[in-house]
Amino acid sequence: MANIMIRQGEKGLTFYLPKRDLEASIESIEFDSPEKWGGELKLDNGGSYYIDPIAKPPRLPISLRAKRLGAAED
């Protein structure tokens, strides 16, 4: 589990992993509705992370705990 931050970028959502100073844009998010938001995040660098679905946050950026599914960075 790692702390991550999701932010509204100019072109869509961006993903930020402070521990490793890693910034990437989010290509797809599994659930994206007002009640259920989150799930698997696919990053443009090939990696993917999982966040527990929550109600869509009213304001971004938001810090969350995420599980790493596929490691692509490095």
Place this chain on the structure above:
Amino acid sequence: MSTMTREETEALIAEVLEVYPDKAKKDRTKHLAANDVSVEQSKKCITSNRKSLPGVMTIRGCAYAGSKGVVWGPIKDMIHISHGPVGCGQYSRAGRRNYYVGTTGVDTFGTMNFTSDFQEKDIVFGGDKKLAKLIEEIEQLFPLHKGISVQSECPIGLIGDDIESVSKKASAAIEKPVIPVRCEGFRGVSQSLGHHIANDAIRDWVLDKRDGVTADSTPYDVAIIGDYNIGGDAWATRILLEEMGLRVVAQWSGDGTIAEMMNTPKVKLNLLHCYRSMNYISRHMEEKYGIPYLEYNFFGPTKIIESCRKIAAFFDDTVKEKTEAMIAHYQPMMDAIVAKYKPRLQGKKVMLYVGGLRPRHVIGAYEDLGMEVIGTGYEFAHNDDYDRTIKEMGDATLLYDDVTGFELEEFVKRLKPDMVGSGIKEKYIFQKMGIPLRQMHSWDYSGPYHGYDGFAIFARDMDIALSNPTFKNLVPPWKKVEAEDVKKAA
């Protein structure tokens, strides 16, 4: 736009790396690339933020340099203790040219060096008592300081001193903030982690101290983040922002104060210049206080105009109008500068190798003068910096990350730029090779380079460097005669 094709650039990289042993070659290949503007993710073509290879010359700094030298050091009304042996602080003292106003030694302390000067006995028995005593002495000798930061050097982490508890006690005793910063030099691969640690220390010890206190504010409050006022840069920036009708509440951290930092959470917009060293705190403020941040670039008129419009878009029409009026007001001045220098500088080629933001930020300014940047690289960037750089550079130009002394020299020899923009460590090597060099860290004792006023100085400085007659006289007279004889004979 570039003069080299992708194949040529790649061949050049391969050729230069030829002398390395296989393992080193494999590692270094990842850090060198021919720019590919079509790539969105820099990591596909260049690796960054990795440990430097043992045995090569790198010019990176340490985490302490990133924290004390870059982020904390310029906060002028605080005293920053270089906690540990005397060298780390003394050899970097006042080297960065962060200008400030104030009476040094009375109410500002920017160029002074405070150190606990560790001796053997402090390493053996621990330095906590010494630190406590040092803070007491500071309080007596410099009563007008507004706070103290304890910048750890390597030994502090190695011997496990508890600077946090000393700081807490001392802070209660002197009733001023005393901030322990765990920026020991061995942390991380470069100064970059030091920036991060310093940002985190600001977040934990400074930023929330005035939460809940109301200050008078206007809808036009902004903070300048990541401008270290090198040669007066932040001042040149501030002038423009104020002409746009904005109120600059804080300068981080060039010519900045701790009170400004504490007031920053009340601004409407954070203007982020050096993304690398202060994106951390900007992200934090965006999340916690809902203050958006905006990356901008104040080098050269093209980028200034672009940035000012982007900033103005955040505000109401009065700001937008004032911005347009300001742009129109400065345009003739810019046209005159370009008219004067462009014919002299047109087509000249530059190679850059600098730190956090300049390898990409100054490209626009060079292009405004008709010059071309044919190679650029960072000492300590991360992949997100290269993401942003790829778009600024021409296709197939050379990118180098954490370049070694040998590689940079070879690249310069082959590419033959008219000028190199880098630091003091490179300056005399290249000048002796006959290539003018401008220091792009400290502006070579000149500056400011930000803003409209800065561009005038920038253009003049580049012209001075390139037109310097010295470089035509590198061959001593007796050898010149020979060369002419040979020509005649031929």
